[in-house]
Amino acid sequence: MKKVKVSLRPIVNNINLPTVMKTALLPGDSIERLFIATQLGEIFYIGDSSLRIFLDIRSRIIKLGTSEPGVAGGGYDERGLLGLAFHPEFYYNGLFYLHYSAAGTQGPGALSEHFKPDPCDLKTLNLRWLNRETKYNHIDTIEEWFLQANGQPQKRRTLLNLRRPFFNHNGVNSLNFSPESGKLVLTTGDGGAGYDPFNLSQDDMEIAGKIIEIDVSKNTFINNPPVVTRFDELPAPIQETLTVIAKGVRNIPGISFQRFYNQYIKYVGNVGQDLVESIFSFGQYKPIPVTQLIQASSMKSELDQEGIINFGWRGWEGAFPTSTIKNCPTNQALDEKTIAYYNEAINTLVKRLQPLTSYFHKDNRPDKFGGTALTGVQAYMGNGIPDLTGSVVFTDLARDKESQSPVRGVLAYTRVRTDCKLNDFSVIETDYNFGSQSAYYVSLGTNLDQTRLYLGVYGSMKVTDLNQGTIFEIIP
Secondary structure (H helix, E strand, O other), rough: OOEEHHHHHHEEEEEEEEEEEEEEOOOOOOOEEEEEOOOOOOOEEEEEEEEEEEOOOHHEEOOOOEEEEEEEEOOOOOOOEHHHHHHHHHHHHEEEEEEEEOOOOOOOOOOOOOOOOOOOHHHOOOOOOOOOOOOOOOEEEEEEEOOOOOOOOEEEEEEEEEOOOOOOOOOOEEEEOOOOOOOOOEEOEOOOOOOOOOOOOHOOOOOOOOOEEEOOOOOOOOOOOOOEEEHOOOOOHHHHOOOEEOOOOOOOOEEEEEEEEEEEEHHHHEEEOOOOOEEEEEEOOEEEEHHHHHHHHOOOOOOOOOOOEEEOOEEEEOOEEEEEEEOOOOOOHHEEEEEHHHHHHHOOOHHHHHHHHEEEEEOOOOOOOOOOOEEEEEOOOOOOOOHOOOOOEEEEEOOOOOHHHEEEEEEEEEOOOOOOOOOEEEEEEEEEOOOOOOEEEEEEEOOOOOOOEEEEEEEEOOOOOOOOEEEEEEOO
């Protein structure tokens, strides 16, 4: 693939960790503004070359940096303000939507010890999430807000309250509107902990591990929905607003829609476990109403899922059967890889979608890189960087730690092949000098017509290290 070089132009400095970047036209305004949401709960926008506060919900966000006993901690967290989406008619109706981890909901977590599957131990392959009302990590909430005539945002209603088993895999840039259906699309993850201990991603009744459409035009008149983990726990009026697009999700940094003649190609990235990070694309799909899923489950009947997208997790990690890795003490390149979930890999073999492209955590090829975690996927339709027009740009948090210090994230791109086969990818070279500062690439955003790309960079992996964020525009 063609070598592409770009420049990074800093437009905002010294902000907290950015999770969402997208543009919108404020009611009565004539200029598209860039909005930036931070993990801590601030939403800013750029107005007349200055940074202005749109909304501050820090008091509503769970205390970050103290994830759960024995896991991560020390300032790293995957909770917080994770989703921001503006209604397609925002200019006229002032409606926008938030996804965040709610204050005061910290729990002990679903498991008391670190989980890793053992192919020889049935117990680790058939774990169940028990005592969910007490054994959970936190509660995520999806809310509808509106911009009042006086310019002050106000909460209108809660759409969903989701109990999450672990602190991680809650998605990021997790709310986006579909230009096809007009519905709000929620992309989260399997609930976390690695290896999806309870196989929530393939269970049709579990909300975790799915891509869900929410019909926000329907008013359920339920202002404070119950806290749930499963679709069949939801009140009927809420069930009727939901359809499922996809399952087999590990963790997704948003969904991007690219117009192609009279249809849209959808792009999503699935964050990998130990082996690869994967980007998927699909055109046609047939979402399944949650009411149909529940009816089939209650009648124990088989539901036709021909049109639903299945990314294959937890049986598959991209194009590979999910593996556990046993370290080779003499040579890391010879680490032993064992299929973790053999039966599940077989069961989802033909049901799953093949990725558009994948990149490895270890890759010594001179023109590639070893990645850490996929943090953004966006279609680019602009002409400013001609070599990228029509391509899919993606970001990785940090190059393989052993190869570079200080830390640097990675920009790369790929394209859809006309024969639908797995495609290659190419690193996008940048000319920005970060000096001795670490530069984690934490988010990727675009404007309404996808002619501009924005990169969120942070100087630390810890959300509790404040004001280390920079927003760049990616330019020729």
